[in-house]
Amino acid sequence: MEICPTKSDTRAAVARLKADGAVLGLVPTMGYLHDGHLMLVRAAKASCDRVAASIFVNPTQFDEASDLDAYPVDLDRDIALLEAEGVDLLFLPQAGEMYHPEAQTVVETTALANVLIGALRPGHFRGVATVVTKLFNIVRPDRAFFGRKDYQQLQVIRTMVRDLDMPIEIIGVPTVRERDGLAMSSRNVRLTPAHRAAAPALNAALDWAERALPQLPQSAEELAAAITSRISGAAGAEIQSVDIRDAETLAALSGRIARPAVILLAVRFGDVLLIDQRVVTP
Ligand SMILES: Nc1ncnc2c1ncn2[C@@H]1O[C@H](COP(=O)(O)OP(=O)(O)OP(=O)(O)O)[C@@H](O)[C@H]1O
Numbered sequence: 156m157e158i159c160p161t162k163s164d165t166r167a168a169v170a171r172l173k174a175d176g177a178v179l180g181l182v183p184t185m186g187y188l189h190d191g192h193l194m195l196v197r198a199a200k201a202s203c204d205r206v207a208a209s210i211f212v213n214p215t216q217f218d219e220a221s222d223l224d225a226y227p228v229d230l231d232r233d234i235a236l237l238e239a240e241g242v243d244l245l246f247l248p249q250a251g252e253m254y255h256p257e258a259q260t261v262v263e264t265t266a267l268a269n270v271l272i273g274a275l276r277p278g279h280f281r282g283v284a285t286v287v288t289k290l291f292n293i294v295r296p297d298r299a300f301f302g303r304k305d306y307q308q309l310q311v312i313r314t315m316v317r318d319l320d321m322p323i324e325i326i327g328v329p330t331v332r333e334r335d336g337l338a339m340s341s342r343n344v345r346l347t348p349a350h351r352a353a354a355p356a357l358n359a360a361l362d363w364a365e366r367a368l369p370q371l372p373q374s375a376e377e378l379a380a381a382i383t384s385r386i387s388g389a390a391g392a393e394i395q396s397v398d399i400r401d402a403e404t405l406a407a408l409s410g411r412i413a414r415p416a417v418i419l420l421a422v423r424f425g426d427v428l429l430i431d432q433r434v435v436t437p
């Protein structure tokens with residue numbers, strides 16, 4: 156695996172990797188890799204000739220300095236894991252390499268960026284869309300792979316690619332979970348033991364909702380209220396939002412759920428914000 160700390164190294168390495176017309180996949184991450192990330196790498200390996208990954212803890216998408224400071228890092232382990240998966244290129248920039256000191260250009264999906272998680276984390280999706288655009292411009296992949304766990308992020312990126320005519324196919328990969336159902340996340344290590352024990356309540360509530368939906372003639376509002384009451388029983392859970400939205404546009408739904416919908420959860424345990432999601436089809 157070639158490790159490239161600069162944009163110019165990366166462009167040169169990509170040119171070599173694509174010289175024979177190979178299809179290149181990109182897996183963008185913020186590091187501290189777990190099996191969810193490795194599933195993205197495996198999906199990329201399965202459908203592309205060459206695979207690039209990036210590790211960059213992007214400061215512009217953090218709305219809280221304390222969350223950025225607490226973001227876990229273990230580069231040696233990450234590099235070994237990516238090597239073992241057969242990744243061809245790792246783009247590993249420093250913040251100074253990534254952003255021009257006088258940078259003033261941003262990319263924003265104006266409506267989708269400022270609702271749901273975007274309302275809880277102001278500026279977050281502008282930071283994500285801007286850095287992903289930069290990663291796409293530096294690596295120029297044919298396909299890019301993102302987790303469905305970060306559902307709104309995936310829809311923001313799909314919308315951006317559509318609106319700005321980026322010639323990149325976006326692939327959404329299913330959520331990888333711990334044995335007790337908790338969605339894998341780099342932030343899980345920051346949960347206290349008591350919060351870690353309570354956190355599978357998110358997935359349990361989603362499982363319940365998926366099972367209950369065909370039997371109950373529930374409205375979106377009633378379903379959201381029932382999910383909220385289930386999660387509120389989990390020790391330490393501070394529910395930030397439970398939303399039932401159109402699965403594609405994330406437009407709010409009300410009344411009977413008559414089309415594919417996504418249930419979006421954001422729940423704080425101490426200072427850790429956990430998210431989870433489930434697409435349900437009536
Ligand atoms: N459990 C998971 N299953 C599948 N994909 C995942 C999972 N967790 C993260 N991803 C995906 O991996 C990519 C990189 O995510 P990131 O590095 O932010 O990891 P993370 O574990 O989601 O961290 P965070 O704690 O910031 O949410 C994103 O596309 C994300 O959706």
Ligand SMILES: CC(C)(CO)[C@@H](O)C(=O)[O-]
Nearest residue numbers: 183184185213283286305
């Ligand atoms: C897509 C991403 C790498 C952009 O910084 C980040 O938001 C993430 O890890 O999901």
Ligand code: BAL
Nearest residue numbers: 185216217279305308
């Ligand atoms: N996984 C999304 C990146 C973030 O939480 O900042």
